[in-house]
Amino acid sequence: MTTFPQGFVWGAATASYQIEGAVREDGRGPSIWDVFSHTPGKVADGHTGDVACDHYHRYREDVAIMEDLGLHAYRFSVSWPRVLPGGTFNAAGLDFYDRLVDELLARRISPIATLYHWDLPAELDWRNPDTAAKFADYTEIVHHRLGDRVATWTTLNEPWVSAFVGYGSGRHAPGVTDPAAAFTAAHHLLRAHALGAQVLRAGGAGEVSVTLNLTPTVGDPEVTTLIDGLANRLFLDPVLRGAYPDDIRAHIAKFTDLGLDDLPFEAIDVLGVNYYTIARLAADPASPGHEEYPGSEGIAWLPPHGVPTEMGWEVVPSGLEELLLRISRDYPGTPLMITENGAAYDDVVKDGRVPDTDRIAFLDGHFRAAHNAIQRGADLRGYLVWSLLDNFEWARGYHKRFGLVRVDYESLERLPKDSAHWYREVIARNGLD
Known part of the structure; x- marks a missing residue:
C-alpha cells in the first residue's frame, strides 16, 4: 500500500435522513423526504x-465502531427539521x-458537520428565494x-442532486419535473x-x-462541453470564482428568465469532492437527452465498460485522479477533500x-x-468513505x-464487513501525525 502524507485525514460519512430514524421524536418535524417516501410509488x-x-x-454504538476502525474524522449531517x-x-x-x-470527541474522532444533506423541512421549497435566507x-x-467543538463546516x-434530481427528473424529493424549476432551485441553493x-x-x-458531486465526462468536446457545464462548472465556478460560466448562463436563459446577478460570494477553505463514476457521451441525433440535464437532446449516455456496481455505475478509479488534477489546474489554490x-x-x-472483496478492490483502486x-x-487533505453504515439509499x-x-x-444489528477490517489496516499504516 502506498503511503499518504502526514496529516492526511481518513474517515467515513453518513447523512441524517439515511441513518437516524426517530422521525417523530423529540419535536422533529417532517422533511420533504418524509413526505416523498410516504407517497406511494416514489x-x-x-x-x-x-x-x-x-x-x-444507537449513536454511541456507531461511534464505538468508528473508534475501533481508527477513523480520524466522521462527516455527519444535521437534520434541519x-x-x-x-x-x-x-x-x-x-x-x-x-x-x-461530545461522543465523537471523547473517542478522538473529529466531527465534520454538513448543514444540509437533502432533508429540507417540508414547509420549505428551493424554488422560493426566501429559502436561502432561512438556511442562513x-x-x-x-x-x-x-x-466551539466542530471545526469543519459544510454548507450543502x-x-x-437537490436541484436536478429533485426538481428536474423528480426521482428525488420533492418530485418536481420542470427544467425551469431545476435551474431556479440550483440558483437558490448556490445563494444559500x-x-x-x-x-x-x-x-x-x-x-x-x-460538497459537490462531480462527474468527469468522456467523449467529443461537442457533446461533453454542455454536460460538463451542467454537471460540474454550474457549481464549481460560482463557488470558487463567484460567477456562472458564460456558456451556462446563456443556456439557463433558454429555460427561465431567472436573474442570475444576485449571487453572493464567500471564499471557502476546502472543497468537498464526491466522486462515484464518469459519464461516457456520444452525439446521437435520435437521443431525447437526459431529463436531469435540460437541453441535452442529441446527446446519448453510453453504457458502462466492464462490470458496474450495483447502482449500474462504471468503476473508473482513474476518473478520480483526473478530476482532482482538473480542479487543481482550473481552480488553483483550492484545498480538496474527498467527502x-x-x-x-x-x-x-x-x-x-461479509466477504465484500469487490468493495475492497473498488476502494483500493480509488485510494491509489x-x-x-x-x-x-493535487492538494488533497483527506478521504471520507461512503458510507459508514448500510442505509436508506433514497429512491x-x-x-x-x-x-x-x-x-x-x-x-438493526451491526456487522463490520471485510472492507471495514481492511480499511482499519489502511488507516493504521497511514497514521495521522
Missing part, C-alpha cells in the same frame, strides 16, 4: 426513513447533535451551539451556500466548505462475515488514484448497500 417497495439504522438511539420544525427552534433536536459531537438563519443557530451536500458561508465566517468557523467515495454491492453474510493525484500536485430504499458496516434492517 421509493422502492414503499421504504421510508422512519427507522433507517436507528442511529438516533429537527432543529427548526415549522420554523420554530427545537432545543431537543439540537441536543442530539450535542451528544453526538438555521446555519447561525447550529453553529452557535456546536461551533451535492446541490446538483454563500449566505451560510458568510454566517459561518462571521461566527469564526475553523473551516468553511461545500464521498464508495460502492454498492450485493453483500452476502457467510459464516458470520487519489495518491497518484497527490504525487502529481432505491434499502436495496443498495454502500456501508463498511452491514446493518440488518430487522434486528
Whole structure:
C-alpha cells in the first residue's frame, strides 16, 4: 500500500435522513423526504426513513465502531427539521447533535458537520428565494451551539442532486419535473451556500466548505462541453470564482428568465469532492437527452465498460485522479477533500462475515488514484468513505448497500464487513501525525 502524507485525514460519512430514524421524536418535524417516501410509488417497495439504522438511539454504538476502525474524522449531517420544525427552534433536536459531537470527541474522532444533506423541512421549497435566507438563519443557530467543538463546516451536500434530481427528473424529493424549476432551485441553493458561508465566517468557523458531486465526462468536446457545464462548472465556478460560466448562463436563459446577478460570494477553505463514476457521451441525433440535464437532446449516455456496481455505475478509479488534477489546474489554490467515495454491492453474510472483496478492490483502486493525484500536485487533505453504515439509499430504499458496516434492517444489528477490517489496516499504516 502506498503511503499518504502526514496529516492526511481518513474517515467515513453518513447523512441524517439515511441513518437516524426517530422521525417523530423529540419535536422533529417532517422533511420533504418524509413526505416523498410516504407517497406511494416514489421509493422502492414503499421504504421510508422512519427507522433507517436507528442511529438516533444507537449513536454511541456507531461511534464505538468508528473508534475501533481508527477513523480520524466522521462527516455527519444535521437534520434541519429537527432543529427548526415549522420554523420554530427545537432545543431537543439540537441536543442530539450535542451528544453526538461530545461522543465523537471523547473517542478522538473529529466531527465534520454538513448543514444540509437533502432533508429540507417540508414547509420549505428551493424554488422560493426566501429559502436561502432561512438556511442562513438555521446555519447561525447550529453553529452557535456546536461551533466551539466542530471545526469543519459544510454548507450543502451535492446541490446538483437537490436541484436536478429533485426538481428536474423528480426521482428525488420533492418530485418536481420542470427544467425551469431545476435551474431556479440550483440558483437558490448556490445563494444559500454563500449566505451560510458568510454566517459561518462571521461566527469564526475553523473551516468553511461545500460538497459537490462531480462527474468527469468522456467523449467529443461537442457533446461533453454542455454536460460538463451542467454537471460540474454550474457549481464549481460560482463557488470558487463567484460567477456562472458564460456558456451556462446563456443556456439557463433558454429555460427561465431567472436573474442570475444576485449571487453572493464567500471564499471557502476546502472543497468537498464526491466522486462515484464518469459519464461516457456520444452525439446521437435520435437521443431525447437526459431529463436531469435540460437541453441535452442529441446527446446519448453510453453504457458502462466492464462490470458496474450495483447502482449500474462504471468503476473508473482513474476518473478520480483526473478530476482532482482538473480542479487543481482550473481552480488553483483550492484545498480538496474527498467527502464521498464508495460502492454498492450485493453483500452476502457467510459464516458470520461479509466477504465484500469487490468493495475492497473498488476502494483500493480509488485510494491509489487519489495518491497518484497527490504525487502529481493535487492538494488533497483527506478521504471520507461512503458510507459508514448500510442505509436508506433514497429512491432505491434499502436495496443498495454502500456501508463498511452491514446493518440488518430487522434486528438493526451491526456487522463490520471485510472492507471495514481492511480499511482499519489502511488507516493504521497511514497514521495521522
